[in-house]
Every structure is written in structure tokens, then in C-alpha cells.
Amino acid sequence: MPGPGLTRNILAGLCTILMGVHLGFHGGTTPLAFADTPANCSFDLIQGQWRFYIGPGGKTNKVDCSRQWKAVSRWTVTLHFPDVAVDKKGMTGFWTLIYNQGFEVVIHGKKFFGFNDYKVITKKHVISYCNVTSGWVHNSDGRDWACFRGEKVAGPGVGKPPPTYTAGELDESRLYKQNAEFIDKINGKQTSWKAGWYSRYDNITMGDLQRRAGGRKWKNAYPPPTVPNDITKAESAHLPDEFDWRNVGGVSFTPPVRDQGICGSCYAFASTALQESRYRVLTNNSIKLLLSPQEIVSCSEYAQKCEGGFPYLVAGKYGQDFGLVDDSCFPYTEYNEPCRPVTCRRFKTSDYRYIGGFYGACNADLMKIELLRNGPIAVSFEVYDDFLYYMSGIYKHTQLTDTYNPWLTTNHVVLVVGYGFSGDDPETGEKYWIVQNTWGNLWGEMGYFRIRRGTNEVNIESMAVATLPRP
Ligand SMILES: *[C@@H]1O[C@H](CO)[C@@H](O)[C@H](O)[C@H]1NC(C)=O
Ligand SMILES: *[C@@H]1O[C@H](CO)[C@@H](O)[C@H](O)[C@H]1NC(C)=O
Numbered sequence: 001m002p003g004p005g006l007t008r009n010i011l012a013g014l015c016t017i018l019m020g021v022h023l024g025f026h027g028g029t030t031p032l033a034f035a036d037t038p039a040n041c042s043f044d045l046i047q048g049q050w051r052f053y054i055g056p057g058g059k060t061n062k063v064d065c066s067r068q069w070k071a072v073s074r075w076t077v078t079l080h081f082p083d084v085a086v087d088k089k090g091m092t093g094f095w096t097l098i099y100n101q102g103f104e105v106v107i108h109g110k111k112f113f114g115f116n117d118y119k120v121i122t123k124k125h126v127i128s129y130c131n132v133t134s135g136w137v138h139n140s141d142g143r144d145w146a147c148f149r150g151e152k153v154a155g156p157g158v159g160k161p162p163p164t165y166t167a168g169e170l171d172e173s174r175l176y177k178q179n180a181e182f183i184d185k186i187n188g189k190q191t192s193w194k195a196g197w198y199s200r201y202d203n204i205t206m207g208d209l210q211r212r213a214g215g216r217k218w219k220n221a222y223p224p225p226t227v228p229n230d231i232t233k234a235e236s237a238h239l240p241d242e243f244d245w246r247n248v249g250g251v252s253f254t255p256p257v258r259d260q261g262i263c264g265s266c267y268a269f270a271s272t273a274l275q276e277s278r279y280r281v282l283t284n285n286s287i288k289l290l291l292s293p294q295e296i297v298s299c300s301e302y303a304q305k306c307e308g309g310f311p312y313l314v315a316g317k318y319g320q321d322f323g324l325v326d327d328s329c330f331p332y333t334e335y336n337e338p339c340r341p342v343t344c345r346r347f348k349t350s351d352y353r354y355i356g357g358f359y360g361a362c363n364a365d366l367m368k369i370e371l372l373r374n375g376p377i378a379v380s381f382e383v384y385d386d387f388l389y390y391m392s393g394i395y396k397h398t399q400l401t402d403t404y405n406p407w408l409t410t411n412h413v414v415l416v417v418g419y420g421f422s423g424d425d426p427e428t429g430e431k432y433w434i435v436q437n438t439w440g441n442l443w444g445e446m447g448y449f450r451i452r453r454g455t456n457e458v459n460i461e462s463m464a465v466a467t468l469p470r471p
């Protein structure tokens with residue numbers, strides 16, 4: 001059990017939340033099975049001066065940081081706006097926030113990543129300890145692993161009461177009921193997209209549907225897009241008005257549409273699809289993989305199984321530190337099944353980043369440039385209840401609510417594969433992104449949807465992720 005004064009570090013993620021392990025300085029494993037609530041650590045609570053306590057090094061990626069360990073060294077690192085880390089001797093490095101869950105620091109040839117601590121008071125009430133983090137550190141080349149724990153010692157928030165979070169309430173076992181009246185309302189309010197009836201939602205519980213749509217959201221955690229600079233604007237303006245990786249001169253570079261089922265594994269599917277498509281682009285379709293989301297769900301400590309995760313940490317960091325395996329090596333079961341070691345080939349990520357360079361630097365022009373240059377990109381967005389009825393067209397949130405189904409807005413992760421505009425004129429037509437979803441190919445436009453582009457619709461332009469696979 002954790003000692004007095006220690007908080008439990010609940011690993012929390014994007015397609016929702018939970019399952020926790022105490023990672024820590026003084027050690028002790030406390031697996032917890034909550035079905036709720038995250039840390040909510042904003043930028044200002046993380047920036048400032050940190051002390052990192054580092055355990056014995058020389059380990060491999062099999063190091064178990066849930067076991068007890070003792071610090072053998074201590075580093076002081078100051079995190080400055082927006083992405084500069086500085087050590088005591090004035091050496092500079094890089095850092096980024098990862099949503100509101102944790103952060104990554106790269107300095108002095110070392111890469112640190114940890115989730116922030118938080119403490120669950122009740123199922124609905126959580127305290128975030130944004131001044132405490134724990135996780136892993138290794139050399140930038142992937143060697144010399146150790147566990148670390150960080151404590152913020154100076155800067156905003158230090159000495160102030162920690163932020164608390166009260167979650168919305170949802171009757172998870174209640175059955176979802178499709179609402180014909182709501183569909184009519186959506187279709188009556190606008191003509192940009194069409195809503196319709198999905199018979200597959202019959203008899204699905206609200207809890208499962210919420211997980212499928214990415215899980216609960218943390219209000220206000222999406223950073224606003226940045227204003228593109230002149231170079232970005234000029235470069236973006238020179239790109240074609242439409243582009244689609246499904247059809248580049250008759251050739252497709254996109255993987256098949258898949259179905260995540262009722263597991264909150266959108267982040268794992270978006271991560272495999274990102275890697276698959278980027279391998280295709282990088283190798284001119286000579287490497288066409290189908291990678292395993294289940295191995296990620298079952299084995300990645302950088303995500304929360306069927307309760308969510310982030311492409312930055314999965315396609316990116318997990319891909320770099322461990323690599324992804326072929327789908328046949330660990331086939332999809334839709335459940336939180338335990339990890340079993342496999343010896344299949346691992347396909348690795350050589351580089352990963354938030355588009356723009358760090359969390360909070362994204363915008364639509366940068367997304368377009370990256371998409372065209374290196375292939376599809378992973379994005380996150382908020383699923384409102386109207387989106388569940390999307391059939392075709394260019395989605396925009398209608399602001400209408402489905403009074404019959406008490407929906408809590410969720411975070412979902414998907415793959416942008418192209419962009420275009422409606423009508424004949426790129427100036428006056430409605431601009432959109434083309435997005436591959438993971439709800440099967442009977443959903444939407446054969447598994448895809450289009451969504452308004454250039455206006456950060458439902459926050460889709462706020463935190464896109466790009467990776468570079470290692471062939
Ligand atoms: C973190 O913040 C909380 C609340 O402000 C405080 O009680 C605690 O001592 C801090 N932890 C560390 C390790 O500084
Ligand atoms: C999360 O933190 C941000 C920034 O401090 C705040 O605006 C937001 O309301 C918080 N969200 C919740 C659900 O508490």
C-alpha cells in the first residue's frame with residue numbers, strides 16, 4: 001500500500017479513463033479499477049521548476065516501475081513556455097504537455113514521460129496533483145531505462161490547493177434508445193449533413209456507447225488552434241484545394257476501415273491506422289500492414305486499455321519504445337484481456353510529435369501541410385449526441401441535444417486522410433476534412449465522415465499527431 005501522503009497515480013486517458021497503478025518513489029502496486037475520472041492538469045499548473053528523482057538505470061523497457069525502487073539521482077528541470085526545458089546548468093531541451101494527463105521532457109539525451117497523480121475521492125470527485133508525476137526515463141536512443149518521480153518545486157500553483165474535478169453522471173446500464181424526433185430536428189435545422197437511424201445501436205447500453213465514442217471529456221482541456229505564421233500560410237496556400245489518400249492517381253494509401261466494438265480503444269485503432277497508412281506512404285505501398293490494436297489495449301502501460309489513451313503516447317511513444325505487432329499476432333477481442341508476451345516482429349516509430357511541435361501549437365494549415373507531406377494524421381474531437389446519428393455530408397455540431405439519451409460529451413480519436421470542399425468553387429464551397437472512423441464500414445460514408453474544416457469544429461484542429469515509422 002502507498003505510504004502516508006502518497007497519492008495514487010491513476011493512469012488516465014483520452015477515450016476515457018481508468019485502471020490505475022501506483023507508480024512511485026516509495027513503490028507499491030495498487031491496481032485500482034475505477035470507471036471514472038481523470039487528472040486535469042493544465043499548462044500553467046505544469047510549467048515551472050521540477051525535481052526529478054531517478055531510480056537505478058541500466059534497465060530495459062521491461063523495467064517494472066510499479067515495484068518499489070529507490071532514487072539514486074536527482075535532476076532539476078525548469079519547464080518554460082511554450083516548449084523549452086532548462087536544466088540547472090542552463091542546458092536546454094524540449095517538453096510538451098500530453099493533453100491534461102502528463103508531460104514529456106527531452107533533455108541531455110534523456111527522455112522522461114510520466115502521468116500526473118490524482119486521487120479519487122468518490123467515483124465522481126477527483127483531486128488532481130499536477131505537482132506530482134511518475135513514469136519512465138530512458139536515453140533518447142531507447143537504452144538505459146529507469147523509473148522516475150517528479151515533484152514541482154516552484155512556479156504557478158505550488159502551495160495552492162490542487163484542482164478538483166466533479167464528473168458528470170451517467171446511468172451506464174441504461175439502454176440507448178434511438179430518437180426519431182431528434183433525427184428530424186437535426187435534419188430540419190441544417191442541410192450540411194444528414195442524420196439517420198442506426199439499427200446497430202439497438203440494445204446497446206449507454207456505457208458501451210460512451211466508451212465506443214471515446215469516453216468522458218474534460219471540459220476546456222483542448223487548446224485553441226494557433227494562428228498560422230506567414231510561411232505556413234504561404235505554404236498551405238500552394239497546396240491543392242483537395243486531396244485524398246484513398247485515391248492518389250487511382251492508388252489508395254489508406255488501411256481498411258475497422259470496428260472497435262464496445263471497447264474504448266479508438267486511440268489504439270487510430271494509432272494502428274496512423275502507422276499503417278504512414279508505412280504505405282513512406283514505402284509507396286510496398287509495406288502494407290494490418291497492426292494489432294489488441295496488443296496495445298492489453299499490453300501498453302502508456303494507455304488505459306478499454307478505457308482510453310492517446311495516439312501521441314501509443315502510435316508515438318509506445319511505437320518508439322516497444323513497437324506495434326501484426327494483427328494476426330494478437331487478434332482483436334474487444335475486451336481488456338491480459339497481456340501475454342508475443343515474439344512477433346515489432347514495427348517501430350522513429351519519430352512522433354504534436355503537429356506544430358508541441359501540445360497547443362496545432363492549426364488547420366499545419367495539418368494540411370503534414371497530411372500532404374507524410375500521410376494521414378491522428379486527431380481528437382468531441383463527440384456530441386448529434387454525431388451518433390451522422391449518415392452523410394459535412395458534419396457541424398447542431399447544438400441540439402437528444403433529451404431522451406442523457407449523453408455526456410466524449411473524446412474520440414480518428415484518422416484524417418484528406419480534405420476537400422463542396423460544390424465547384426474552393427473559395428465559396430464548404431471546406432471539410434475526410435476522416436476514417438473505427439465504427440465499421442456500415443457507419444457514415446462507408447466508415448468515413450466529413451467534417452467542417454478551418455473552424456476547429458468540435459476541437460478537431462487542436463491536437464493532431466504525426467509519426468514517422470521506421471521501415
Ligand atoms: C502537491 O500539492 C499538494 C496540494 O497543494 C500538497 O499538499 C503536496 O504536498 C504537494 N506535493 C509535493 C510532492 O510537493
Ligand atoms: C480543467 O482545467 C481547466 C484549466 O484549469 C479548466 O478550465 C477546466 O474547467 C477544468 N475541467 C474540469 C472538468 O474541471
Ligand SMILES: *[C@@H]1O[C@H](CO)[C@@H](O)[C@H](O)[C@H]1NC(C)=O
Pocket residue numbers: 199200202203
Ligand atoms: C433488442 O432486444 C430485444 C429484446 O431482447 C430483441 O427482441 C431485439 O431483437 C433486439 N434487437 C437487436 C437489434 O438485437
Ligand SMILES: *[C@@H]1O[C@H](CO)[C@@H](O)[C@H](O)[C@H]1NC(C)=O
Pocket residue numbers: 284
Ligand atoms: C510507386 O508505385 C507505383 C505502383 O507500383 C509505381 O507506378 C510508381 O512508379 C512508384 N513510385 C515511385 C516514386 O517509386
